Amino acid sequence: MTDSDFTAMMHAAQAAIDYRRRIATAETTPAATYAEILPAFDAPVPEQGGDADAIIAELIERATPGIRASTGPRFYGWVIGSSHPTGVAADWLTAAWGQNAGNILAAPAASAVEAVAARWLLELLGLPGEASVGFVTGATVANFVCLAAARSEVLRRTGWDVEGDGMFGAPPITVLIGADAHATVFSGLKYLGLGAKRVTWVATDDAGRMLPSAFETALKAAPGPIIAIAQAGQINSGASDPFAAIAPMAREAGAWLHVDGAFGLWAQASPRYSHLTQGVELADSWATDGHKWPQTPYDSGFAIVRDAEAHRRAMAISASYLPPAEGAERDPSAYVPELSRRARGFAAWAMIRQLGREGIAEMVERCCRVATRIAERVAGEPGIALVMTPELNQVMFRFGDDDAATLATVQRVQDDAIAWIGGALWHGKWVMRVSVSSSATTEADADLTAEAIVSAWRAVRDAGEA
Ligand SMILES: Cc1ncc(COP(=O)(O)O)c(C=O)c1O
Known part of the structure; x- marks a missing residue:
């Protein structure tokens, strides 16, 4: 490594700070479109390498006109947090430390910080302390991970080993889902062989909440193992399903209840709004995001599963050169689809530390x-x-x-x-x-x-x- 490599890191940090200061007070924040910005980068594969500091300067100059000001104060698109400076600083360290946060041997501090941040998350969200947490890229993957645990467990109860034998010949699973569910849940159903179209729709009210009577009827009519998918925070209305009514019904029917709570689950962290998600803690799994309300930088999501064993069964990888997945210590990769992965726990830990229970x-x-x-x-x-x-x-x-x-x-x-x-x-x-x-x-x-x-x-x- 050369001096220029390290100078490039310093200049990148300075440029990032300058950018954030500017965006924080800018009166208007136009951004070039994709079509406008593409020519700035479009070039043949470079034959030779270059000087680090010059490359970073070039990146800043070419990219800046096309940076959407989603960290600015008046950005209301999709559901996007601010990538808070504390989380960003922790994330810079994450990249610089270069930890492969798959297991406790390769990344002791990253694994420890995840274990603690997981406990904090469960407490802040009012979820069962025995639940396990996978630190993933976002709610889309969190939904997938939770539904994989759900699939594993509802089939195990029928005597079917889906991890070993797959879906060929497996007892058919009925998936119940609200008519106003988020599009990304269907990605999880696709990946898992459950079929995005092969669902039983449950009617919703004007705000997109499942009607308890429709849920009950659908549960009663469902043959075989059942996975029910509810949500906290409908993407358009912000409304949450009536968990206090539907969760006991799901439990009585032996259904696994999953909650997509990408942003809405954070109502649980506010004494003023937690009535909106009352009863959500009775579910079996929950997906939520760090990069929305907790303001971590991208990417950050949490897959939370009450039955930690089902979670590990669906995700853990074993090999002779890896630590055993079921030791007393918590290997981060046992709860996520990847082995090699970014140490996302640092930024999550830093943001909870930054805001605290009251700040959130x-x-x-x-x-x-x-x-x-x-x-x-x-x-x-x-x-x-x-x-x-x-x-x-x-x-x-x-x-x-x-x-x-x-x-x-x-x-x-x-x-x-x-x-x-x-x-x-x-x-x-x-x-x-x-x-x-x-x-x-x-x-x-x-x-x-x-x-x-x-x-x-x-x-x-x-x-x-x-
Ligand atoms: C309710 C809901 N579910 C899932 C998602 C997908 O989250 P992500 O983009 O973090 O994967 C979103 C995103 O806004 C959402 O609002």
Whole structure:
């Protein structure tokens, strides 16, 4: 290694800090599109290597115009946290330390920090202390891991060893799922041979919550082993399924109840909002994200399973050169699909340490307050309809009661670049969806955002697009 290699690390850190300072106070944050930015990188394979410091300088110069300001205070697209500086700093160390966090021998500190962060997570989320936690890339993979444990256990109870014998000839599993489930759960069903289309739909209410009576009917009609998939935090409405009603029914029927709680599970960490997820601790597995409400940098998700043995059975890898998967110590790879992996526990540990129990509750509550404030300020404008009173952090608006006008207003807000907000289809109609999930967003940002939405709508209306 040369001096330039180390200087490059320092310059990268400085450029990152400068970027974050700028984005934190920028009035507008436009970003070049993919098509615009591609030519900046598009070049033949380099024949020779180069100088580290020069390469990093080149990367910064070429990439910066196309960096979406999702760490900024007025970013409301998808459900994205702020990649908090403490988590980022921990993540820099993670990369620099270069640990392969598969097992306790290769990565003692990374394994230990995961064991402790896992315990903290269970406590903060009010989940059973005996549950196991896999540190994965995000809720998509967390759903997959949890459903793999579910598949293993419901089939084991029938005498079927799915890890050994696969799905050929296995007793058919009935999968119950709410009509407003998140798209990524179906990826898990695809990977596991359970079939994304081969599900039994359970009817939902206006906010996307499963109807307990429909759930009960579906459970009673289900033959054989059952996996039921519920959610905490519907992606558009923020609503959670009625766990206190459905979890006892699932248990009585011998069904495995999984909860996709990518962001909504964090309502559990707030005394003010935990009533929304009441009873969620009665489920068998839970998927959630670090890179949403806990504000860790990407990527960070948690696969949590009450039955740690089912979790390990579905995931653990054994080989002569690896430590035994079932020792007293916790090998990180026994709970995730990968062997070689990033030491994600460092950033998760650092963010819980940064915010603490009170800080997490306060942040969840602030995001929800901001969501309500935006909803109230925007909804007074003629021609704008608030689709429903937000119960958590997600807000939906319709403009001129028209899909084209709604999409035009979404585009206009994005072009004005004061805030970034996306659109979504909700029960057959396009809406603007505002997701407040960043610790960088304040009440003052709520006001600027509300003004930006109203002014975009007026421009669309006055241009005759509505
Ligand atoms: C309810 C729900 N489930 C799953 C996901 C997927 O999470 P990830 O993108 O972290 O894989 C999301 C993402 O927003 C979500 O809101």
